[in-house]
Amino acid sequence: MYVITAPTSTIGRLVVDGLLDRGERPRLVTRDASRLAPGVRARAEVVEGSHGEESVIDRACADAEAVFWLAPDDPAAPTADAAYVDFTRPAARAFARHGVRRVVAVTALGRGTRLAEHAGAVTSSRAMCDLIAGSGVNFRAVACPSFMHNLLHHVGSIREQGRFAMMADPDLRAPLVAARDIASTVVRLLLDGTWTRSGEVACLGPEDLSPNDMARIVSEVLGTEVGYGRITGAAFRERMTGFGMSEGMARGLADMFEAKNRGLDNAEPRTAQSTTPTSFRTWCEEVLRPAVTG
Template identity: 50%
Template sequence: MIVVTAPTGQIGRQVLANVLAGDRPVRVIVRDPAKLPAGVRDRVEVVQGSHGDPEVLARAFDGADAVFWLLPADPRAASPEDAYVGFTRPAAEAMRDRGVKRVVDVTSVGRGTPYAGRAGHVTASLAMDDLIAGTGVAFRALAAAPFMDNVLRQVQVIKKQGALFDAVSPDRTMPTVATRDIAAVAARLLLDTSWTGSEEVPLLGPEDLSYDDMTAVISEVLGTPVKYRQVPAQSLKDQLTGFGMSDAMAQSVIDMAIAVDDGLANGVTRTPQHAIATPTTFRQWCEDILKPAFQAA
């Protein structure tokens, strides 16, 4: 039995689709089963509720061979530690108590760099990994580079203002990865019953790009000029809190951006295997995902 958490989210729904292509029974934890496509609901066992609820977890993890663990976004959390470690603690206990054999989660690159201890969301995600690893389950932490798909959050801004905004320097090169590649790697691991031990799996995509590089690609693919604009950290924080994010979580985003600017995402030496495992280029992602979203906006 494979258990998939957050099955209606950006990554979880892609993981679910991929594992359903295999021949293993699948169980999902979902607050609202109606959000699952009808064809999917008929093929999975549904445990309704939050995957932060110990009683829900006890039912969902009973008899589970493998679990895909993915946190829900909680912009109003009291701290990133609460959002990551606090939310995951009941799951870690259930993994141990219910004898889960293998766990795959999505975390961030950055472990081992000088910036990992002051990187906001990233620091908290690495602590979450340590909590899961401490249960003794076989564990693969998918240490993902920044997501290409995050650009979709600004598709309206790109269309109306011809600009992309962030707090990272325009010339900071870094790896980026498509969520569809993350989901493909996760599904392969969930369907594979042979692996043991605890490892981090860096997912870097096939290339390193700066924001200036990315907006040049976006401009070519969309056929309209798009520029990158660096936002002062305090201005970005004010925007985030204005949207309802807690002060602590907004500061965590800023700390993460500062750490990325310092080189947080550049600590893993790139090898040909990274392009094989996560092959989607930023240009291809723009053609397949961003361009249709831009045209529909």
């Protein structure tokens, strides 16, 4: 039995689709089963509730061979540690109690680098992985740089103002990865019963791009000029708290972006194995352009 947490998230949906396409009947843990597509509900087992709750994740892990673990976005969490580590504690106990053989989780790059030691959400995500690995399961962390799909948060400003703004250094080239490639890696690891112990698999996309490179490609794909503007950490935190995010989570994200500006995502060497296929241009053509023009 393959257990999938956060099955309605961007990555979770793709993992579910990948397993269904291979004839599997996964067990999906979701707060709201009505958010699952009817075709998915008919072909999967559903456990309703938060996977951060002891009773829910305990029920989900019964007879589980492998689990895909994804801590949900929780802007109201008091700190990044609460959102990642504290949320995962019940699951780590359930993995050990039920003898789950393999767990796969999505995390950030940076293991073994000093840049990851004070990197807010990245530091907490890495601590989450250590907690899971410490439960005794065989564990793989799918380590990723910034996600291409994060640009979807800027669709309104791209459409209405012809620009997007982030904390990133406009000229710093770094890897970007598509959600579909992360999901493909997760599915491969879930279905592969041969790996053991704890390890990490990096997904770096096919190329390194700066925000200015991204703006150029977006402009070419949309056929209209789109610019990039850099905002300060203070402005970013103010924006996030204005949207209702807690001070602790806003600080954790800002610290993460500061670490990325210091080269966090560039510390992982690119290899044939870590290079994933979907280019930013392809993603813009297939995902961003319909979102902006639709």
